[in-house]
Amino acid sequence: MTAALDPTDRRIVKATQAGLPLTPAPYAAVAEALALTEAEVIARLASMQERGIVRRIAVAPNHYALGMTANGMSVWDVADDRISELGAQVGALPFVTHCYQRPRALPGWPYNLFAMLHGGSRAEVEAKRDEVAALLGTACRSHDILYSTRILKKTGLRLRDE
Amino acid sequence: MTRPSRQILPQDALDDTDRAILNALQDGFPLTPRPYDDAAEPLGIAGSELISRLTRMRQIGAITRFGPFFDAAAMGGAFCLCAMEVPEDRFDEVLAQVNAHPEVAHNYERTHALNMWFVLATDRPEGIERTAKTIEKETGLKVMLFPKLEEYFIGFRVQA
Known part of the structure; x- marks a missing residue:
């Protein structure tokens, strides 16, 4: 650190x-x-x-305002012994903007791979989802897409006053 | 409270120069005394025009943020994705309680029983657990933590 x-x-x-x-x-x-x-x-x-404290100085466009109205968080239950290899492949897909391995929360949440998919419509996002599913093949047991329906807050990091 | 607009801008709200600015400035912005002049030059415009276009794009909501993006983990802090299952009839009340915490950096409503997904960003690792516990106490609802175990790629760029 x-x-x-x-x-x-x-x-x-x-x-x-x-x-x-x-x-x-x-x-x-x-x-x-x-x-x-x-x-x-x-x-x-x-x-x-x-030192990596500033990742970049840049502009963050508002995807939604620019017509990327469908933002899907795709979540996948991937075999533990394949996740590092397959996660890297999913992360390398050009339409995946964020890709992380995260812990499952069983029994309700079996998913351990999260990949953000953006598109102009849900159909577009789902076509991308199909490409991810094809790549994962039988190493994936189940998946889901959670669409964002509202941005409730977006401020970035804030340091507290101390 | 920041609650960015979910209005879709009309097709003609941005011209080609605006789009070129958004595409170029997603990659980075100079750390020089006159950075707008320097960033504007390859775009074929003056620094003053870059400033006025950025100002306008921020006003109409085409830009979410412009400036340094800080990595909480590199500062000795932490990020954590969290989710809550919020009853529909309490959604606005819980939203106000959650968003009142400055540690809540992003918050999205999503189509799932876990319908509120937010990112906690704290300047110390223990802040994640502490904030989550506080939110649980205030709302009476469980906060599920999904810390990243491995990051495969972060691509920032979206073609404007």
Whole structure:
């Protein structure tokens, strides 16, 4: 585990976690608010990026608003001795955006592989589901798709005030 | 409380330049003193136009977030997917209780008996268990934890 943030890193995280200012010199704006220099804010963000604390600085489009209205969380009960090999193959499919092995919660929840499928319609998502099913073959005992019907919150990480 | 719009934008809400911006900026944004100018150049527009287009796309809900994406685990914290089976007649009440926690980063309603799925992001690993327990106490409902055991791939890109 990487060392935790020092207090200055932490202030930078808190100042930028809701988004970057839409002004010509955004890092200078962050620096001014924190009484730091622009160079220090840039250097610290770069260091956090190197350490994997910042995954990326980027835009997250609203899939739904852009017409990707069907978002299915496909879940699969895959044989334990095949999951690492097959999970990697499912994760490599171009239409799978997130793919994880997670614990089962028996008896009600037998699924141990989660793969997010996005499409313009449920039919499109289900065609993708069929491709995943074909890939898993007999190593998969059962599966389901949970469609999202509402985004209830989407804020990303928030550090607490301490 | 953030509750992003589930309005679908009309086809013509974004032009080709907007789409090129969304595609390019999903990959990354420069850590330079004038990053909008630098990011705008390969797109053939001025930095000021990039700013005004991003501002507008955020206003109309085409953009969910723009800025640094932090990895809670790398900061010594943790992420955990959680699910709850919420009775329909209590859904809004429970939603307010769950969303009131700043640790709840995303929350989706889904088509299943487990109808509320959210991600807890905490700056310390023990925060997951503690927040889940608090939510259980507040709601009287079980919070099921689905931590990731292995990550196979995360592709961020969606063609805009």
